[in-house]
Structures are given as structure tokens and as C-alpha cells.
Amino acid sequence: MSFLQLDQLRKSFGATQVVRNFDLEIEQGEFVSLLGPSGCGKTTVLRMIAGFEAPSHGAIRVGGDEVTHKRPNQRNVGMVFQSYALFPNLTVAQNVAFGLRVKGAGKAQRAARVAEMLSLVGLVDFGNRYPFQLSGGQQQRVALARALAVQPRVLLLDEPLSALDAKIRVSLREEIREIQKRLGITTVFVTHDQEEALSMSDRIVVMNGGVAQQVGTPHEIYSSPANRFVAEFVGRLNVLDAEVTDPATGRVSVGGTEISMGRPLGAGTVPLALRPEAISLGPAPGHDVSFRGTVDEVQFLGSVIRVGTRLGAAQVLLDTFNRTGRKPPRLGEELEFSFSSVGVILLD
Amino acid sequence: MKPKAWSWLVFLLGFAYFALPLIGTLEFSLRKRRGEYSLDAYVWVFEDTQFRETFGYSVVMALLTIVFGMLLVVPTAYWVRLRYPRLRPVVEFITLLPLVIPPIVIVFGYIRLYNTSSFLPMTGTTFGTNLLLMFGYVTLSLPYMYRAVDTGLRTIDVRTLTEAAQSLGAGWVTIIGRIILPNVLIAVMSGAFVTFAIVIGEFVLAALLNRPAFGPYMQLIGANRAYEPAALAVIAFTITWFCIGLMQVASRMTPQSRAKRS
Numbered sequence: 001m002s003f004l005q006l007d008q009l010r011k012s013f014g015a016t017q018v019v020r021n022f023d024l025e026i027e028q029g030e031f032v033s034l035l036g037p038s039g040c041g042k043t044t045v046l047r048m049i050a051g052f053e054a055p056s057h058g059a060i061r062v063g064g065d066e067v068t069h070k071r072p073n074q075r076n077v078g079m080v081f082q083s084y085a086l087f088p089n090l091t092v093a094q095n096v097a098f099g100l101r102v103k104g105a106g107k108a109q110r111a112a113r114v115a116e117m118l119s120l121v122g123l124v125d126f127g128n129r130y131p132f133q134l135s136g137g138q139q140q141r142v143a144l145a146r147a148l149a150v151q152p153r154v155l156l157l158d159e160p161l162s163a164l165d166a167k168i169r170v171s172l173r174e175e176i177r178e179i180q181k182r183l184g185i186t187t188v189f190v191t192h193d194q195e196e197a198l199s200m201s202d203r204i205v206v207m208n209g210g211v212a213q214q215v216g217t218p219h220e221i222y223s224s225p226a227n228r229f230v231a232e233f234v235g236r237l238n239v240l241d242a243e244v245t246d247p248a249t250g251r252v253s254v255g256g257t258e259i260s261m262g263r264p265l266g267a268g269t270v271p272l273a274l275r276p277e278a279i280s281l282g283p284a285p286g287h288d289v290s291f292r293g294t295v296d297e298v299q300f301l302g303s304v305i306r307v308g309t310r311l312g313a314a315q316v317l318l319d320t321f322n323r324t325g326r327k328p329p330r331l332g333e334e335l336e337f338s339f340s341s342v343g344v345i346l347l348d
Numbered sequence: 349m350k351p352k353a354w355s356w357l358v359f360l361l362g363f364a365y366f367a368l369p370l371i372g373t374l375e376f377s378l379r380k381r382r383g384e385y386s387l388d389a390y391v392w393v394f395e396d397t398q399f400r401e402t403f404g405y406s407v408v409m410a411l412l413t414i415v416f417g418m419l420l421v422v423p424t425a426y427w428v429r430l431r432y433p434r435l436r437p438v439v440e441f442i443t444l445l446p447l448v449i450p451p452i453v454i455v456f457g458y459i460r461l462y463n464t465s466s467f468l469p470m471t472g473t474t475f476g477t478n479l480l481l482m483f484g485y486v487t488l489s490l491p492y493m494y495r496a497v498d499t500g501l502r503t504i505d506v507r508t509l510t511e512a513a514q515s516l517g518a519g520w521v522t523i524i525g526r527i528i529l530p531n532v533l534i535a536v537m538s539g540a541f542v543t544f545a546i547v548i549g550e551f552v553l554a555a556l557l558n559r560p561a562f563g564p565y566m567q568l569i570g571a572n573r574a575y576e577p578a579a580l581a582v583i584a585f586t587i588t589w590f591c592i593g594l595m596q597v598a599s600r601m602t603p604q605s606r607a608k609r610s
């Protein structure tokens with residue numbers, strides 16, 4: 001049985017239903033991200049697990065115990081907030097020791113645990129500082145240490161990195177993942193940043209409108225999105241409307257280019273999607289579909305060059321590595337492009 | 349005139365408005381001995397046992413008022429901010445009532461409600477009357493205390509800090525005592541200064557409840573003697589400011605304010 005179970009969770013604020021029939025099973029030690037656009041109910045799900053909101057319907061179980069109606073201070077669920085929420089009147093060490101003190105741990109025990117936690121987050125020498133004397137990244141690390149000090153059964157993080165600047169965001173996310181793996185703590189991480197979710201998670205829950213759209217590993221979510229929303233929300237996507245030319249064998253045509261989908265389709269038009277990295281400049285091994293197009297956009301992004309062209313009525317963007325000794329395409333140049341029909345995602 | 353000259357004029361006028369009466373009182377209090385300045389009036393006041401008793405009584409009352417006011421206002425203001433933000437205007441209005449309703453009305457109400465033949469005969473014992481007086485003072489200080497604490501609460505993220513503490517296992521007493529109160533202590537202090545000043549000078553409640561407070565004593569001396577009331581006023585003024593200064597120092601000793609200045 002899984003360690004954290006959310007069973008048919010629902011939450012309404014007044015007449016608006018914010019979370020609908022949300023099911024999720026998380027294994028012990030797993031790192032799961034809730035990913036979705038603003039207002040889709042990620043925070044609400046997290047707050048229900050923490051006990052700050054009561055579900056309108058459904059059950060929450062941690063380690064087999066039903067906690068749905070337990071008060072937040074009796075759940076032993078750690079929480080890290082976007083705004084750090086450190087106690088401004090307490091030093092770093094006192095902040096980290098707060099939960100232990102509440103539990104009635106002795107002075108020596110507290111000191112030992114605080115030292116352990118501060119070394120875990122790399123802030124050994126900061127115990128006597130006050131929160132306002134720390135940078136945002138340091139404050140968030142203290143918040144993490146504070147949440148972990150009481151050995152919670154589940155760790156919840158609500159966009160813990162959004163208030164930080166890009167560089168710290170990347171290094172801290174690696175650090176959080178590292179610590180999470182080392183402690184083997186079951187973690188739910190809320191983010192609207194897909195890169196964060198893809199790089200950190202064991203599994204991702206893509207949410208929209210209070211509904212879980214897809215649950216899967218980052219690779220599954222990215223390569224076989226369950227529906228159009230997931231496909232468009234996660235990663236960049238070229239969407240093409242294709243004319244079905246042979247429903248029985250699944251042949252379609254986009255602007256004169258024939259693609260074989262290899263499975264029967266309904267007649268009419270179907271939406272197809274192609275990731276930018278699935279298309280290459282010129283022929284490539286395994287690419288069975290090719291077309292000619294005029295370059296109408298070139299973005300130089302450092303290691304990657306993003307090139308735009310048209311396929312049928314739609315603009316397609318493709319990413320190609322910037323190789324030394326090869327000139328980037330020029331605007332207006334006519335080139336051959338190719339992709340593999342296996343990489344084409346059929347949207348429904 | 350130039351704008352700068354105008355602002356100086358306004359400043360001087362304001363200064364004169366506040367300082368002249370004080371200087372006048374001080375000067376008058378020193379004239380007990382004919383033809384020369386002396387401290388005779390002060391000696392008289394300090395030798396009067398009633399002065400020491402009434403002033404001590406009022407100081408104790410003021411401190412108790414501050415403590416009880418804090419115990420009442422901090423959790424209330426906290427709770428309203430956390431759970432009933434929509435009720436804030438209502439609560440604020442209620443706390444303003446003591447400014448609109450004269451103390452004489454409050455004390456008559458008290459006497460009617462809690463006299464010796466009532467359901468709760470608080471005025472029957474000295475302790476009960478003292479308690480009643482203290483609660484009266486708490487009421488009078490409510491507008492200042494509530495405002496100060498509420499302003500203090502505005503500077504922290506009450507909801508998130510509460511949730512952070514809850515997720516670490518803390519209950520309400522711990523949250524208020526270890527997180528909320530220490531963070532609004534400086535604000536509470538500013539409410540406390542005003543409370544202190546109000547209680548020291550308060551006359552109506554103490555007189556009608558017949559308690560030996562400093563206000564009625566001042567009135568008594570003022571009605572019966574010439575130079576001593578002025579001396580008394582100067583002394584009361586000095587001691588009050590001294591006490592307020594002490595509270596300032598005490599509030600600076602909190603770790604947070606120490607940290608803020610470093």
C-alpha cells in the first residue's frame with residue numbers, strides 16, 4: 001500500500017469547486033511534483049495534506065493512518081513556504097529547534113539535531129544569525145532545515161524556489177533533491193515551473209482546473225502526454241492540423257507532406273504535435289519524413305539555435321545544437337527538414 | 349517670508365504651546381518661599397505619605413492594566429486578523445467606543461451593574477473594587493492598545509507564520525506566546541506608554557469607585573494648597589516620563605529589537 005494516499009479529494013470555496021476528485025498514491029521516499037498553471041488548485045491540494053484546509057469530500061491517509069480530520073499540528077507533516085515564513089524573532093538555530101522544543105526535546109538533544117540540520121543545508125556557521133541577516137536562498141534552506149528537524153512523515157514544499165533568482169533556484173533545487181534522496185523522505189513539491197518539475201521529480205502530476213490530467217514519470221509526461229493540455233503545458237510544442245488521407249492505415253498529410261501514423265484514424269482532420277528537438281535540419285538517421293521549408297525565424301540561444309519554418313499552415317520551431325564550424329541558418333534560406341513519424345504525438 | 353522661515357515660526361509656536369505651561373508650572377512650583385526660588389513645595393510633597401501611597405497605587409494599577417490589556421488585546425487582534433478579517437472594522441469600532449463614551453458613564457454603569465446588591469457584588473470588597481477599576485482602565489486604554497497591536501501585526505505575515513508553527517506541532521498558546529507576542533512587543537510597548545500615562549492621571553473612575561489613586565490625590569491637593577499642586581504636576585510629569593523611558597529600555601532588550609539595530 002502506498003504511503004501517502006489522496007482519495008477522491010474535493011474542495012469547494014463557496015460555489016466554486018477548486019479541486020475535483022483528486023486521486024494520488026505516493027510511495028514512501030518518492031518525490032512527486034504537482035505541476036500546473038496558476039489557480040489550478042496545487043496549493044489547495046497541498047494545504048489539505050498539511051491540514052490547513054478541510055477537504056469538502058474525500059480522505060487523506062499517511063502511512064495507513066487516516067488524517068483527514070486531524071489538526072495540522074497533529075499530523076507531523078513538514079511544510080516549506082514560498083515566503084520562507086521564518087520566525088523573525090528567533091535566530092536560525094532557534095528556528096530550527098522550534099519544532100523540537102514544542103515536542104519537549106531536551107536541550108542537548110535539540111543542540112545536536114540543530115547542528116546536524118544546519119550542516120545538512122550547509123549553514124553551520126549561521127546558527128546565531130537572525131532571518132533578516134540572511135539571503136533569500138539561505139532563508140529557504142533554514143526553512144527546509146526547520147521542517148526536517150522534527151523528522152516529519154511527509155515533506156510539503158509550495159513553490160519554495162519562486163522567490164529566488166534564477167541561478168540560486170537551480171542550485172537549490174539540486175540541493176533539495178539531494179537532501180530528499182539522502183533522507184528518503186516522502187515529498188510533495190508544488191511548482192508551476194515545468195523545468196523544475198521535470199528535473200527533480202520521480203513522478204509528476206499535471207493539474208488543470210482542479211483535475212489531475214496525467215500522473216507519470218517526467219519522461220512519460222514529456223514523451224507521451226495523455227492529452228492536449230499536458231502536451232502543450234509541458235515543454236514546447238508545434239501543433240499541426242493534419243488531413244487524414246487514408247483512415248485505415250493512418251496516413252495523414254500536412255501541407256503536402258505525408259506522414260504514416262501506423263494506426264487506424266477517423267476521417268477528417270487530426271491535431272498532431274511535434275517537439276522542437278524531434279525535428280532536424282537536413283536528413284538524419286531514422287527520420288522517415290522530410291519536407292522543404294523557408295527559414296522565417298532564427299533565435300540564437302547559446303548552445304541551441306531555434307529555427308522557425310512553415311509546414312502547411314502552421315509555423316514549426318525546431319531546436320538544433322550550435323556546432324562550431326557550422327554557420328547558423330539565415331532568414332529566408334530554403335532548407336530541408338526531417339523528423340521521425342514515431343516522434344509525432346497524436347493529440348485528442 | 350521664505351518657506352523655511354514659516355516652518356520655523358510654526359515650530360516655535362508649537363514649542364511654546366507645549367513648553368510654556370510646563371515652564372510656567374515649574375517656575376511657580378519653586379516660589380513657595382517669598383522672594384527667592386526654593387524646593388520647599390517639593391519637600392512638602394515628598395514628605396506627604398499620601399503622595400507616596402497614591403502614586404505607588406497608580407503605578408501598580410497602570411502595570412496591571414498593561415498586562416491585562418495585553419492579554420486581552422493581543423489574542424483578540426491576532427484572532428481577528430487570522431480568522432475573521434471581515435470583522436476587523438467592527439472590532440475596531442468597538443475598541444473606539446471608550447473615546448466616545450465618557451468615563452463617567454462607564455463608571456456609573458459599573459456601579460449599577462456590580463453594586464453590593466447585584467448579581468456580582470464586586471464593589472463590596474476592596475479587591476473587587478480594585479479589579480473593577482483595573483478593568484475600567486483596560487477599557488479606557490483599549491483604543492490605543494488595539495490600534496498599536498493591530499499595527500504591529502500588520503508588519504508580520506500572521507497567517508503563514510501561524511501555519512509554519514502549526515506544521516511544527518505548535519498549539520495556540522505556543523504560537524501566541526513564542527511567535528506572535530514577541531513580534532508585536534515593540535508595538536505593544538507603544539500602547540503601554542499611552543496606557544501608563546492615562547492611568548496615572550485618571551480621575552473619574554478612581555474618584556467614583558473611591559480608590560486611593562493619584563488622580564484624586566492631585567485634585568485634593570489642587571483644591572487645598574497653592575504651590576504644592578504645581579510641584580506635584582512637575583513630579584508626576586517627570587516620573588511618568590521616567591517610567592516610560594524604563595519601558596523603552598526594557599523593550600529594547602528583546603532579542604529581536606537588539607537584532608534589528610545591529
Ligand SMILES: Nc1ncnc2c1ncn2[C@@H]1O[C@H](COP(=O)(O)OP(=O)(O)OP(=O)(O)O)[C@@H](O)[C@H]1O
Nearest residue numbers: 013014018036037038039040041042043044045192
Ligand atoms: N481561501 C480561499 N477562498 C476562496 N477561493 C480560494 C481560496 N483559496 C484558493 N482559492 C481559489 O482556488 C483556486 C486555486 O487556488 P490555489 O491557490 O490552489 O492555486 P495554485 O494552483 O496554487 O495557483 P498558484 O500557482 O497561483 O499558486 C484559485 O482560483 C483561488 O482563487
Ligand SMILES: [Mg+2]
Nearest residue numbers: 042043044158
Ligand atoms: Mg499556489
